[in-house]
């Protein structure tokens with residue numbers, strides 16, 4: 485059984501754990517450095533990036549998370565998790581992991597539209613889709629979401645809103661989504677991440 489951990493300090497980790505269980509993956513909740521041992525992948529959930537970062541520092545997780553990602557462990561950050569993964573996070577007040585070559589802007593959609601939903605076409609999901617699922621849009625839930633302002637070389641854009649704003653990207657073993665796939669019934673993004681874990685993520689560490 486694959487072991488994909490979920491950082492369980494704050495935020496929507498229970499929902500990620502439930503979807504991973506549906507995929508037949510063992511999803512340990514990670515609270516301390518010892519919980520990282522033996523993982524084949526890690527999800528950093530959405531929530532409040534300031535709080536997650538403070539708790540990760542308190543529990544001495546930051547250095548270990550950086551080391552594992554640099555060694556090639558697949559990591560997926562959703563929303564606040566994406567803020568933590570990014571090399572530059574505008575508006576973030578706490579240290580982040582500084583791993584993925586993207587610049588994100590925190591709370592980028594402004595107060596008036598803090599939360600919204602959008603149907604996105606994400607061709608990259610086709611590799612993990614059944615015949616009926618292929619080409620189907622992905623219903624994405626945005627909650628006080630960040631967006632991706634800049635992607636570095638070697639970063640693949642996976643999804644953008646109609647106006648061109650980038651909301652999902654991948655760089656080798658690192659995956660980032662501004663929205664919350666764990667809050668829908670559509671399991672394709674979790675399958676995509678499991679596929680990264682299973683296919684050895686191409687070894688392109690950031």
Ligand code: GLN
Pocket residue numbers: 529530531532533534562563564565567590591627628629630
């Ligand atoms: N606005 C939150 C932050 O900056 C992120 C929101 C989310 O994860 N849904 O941390």
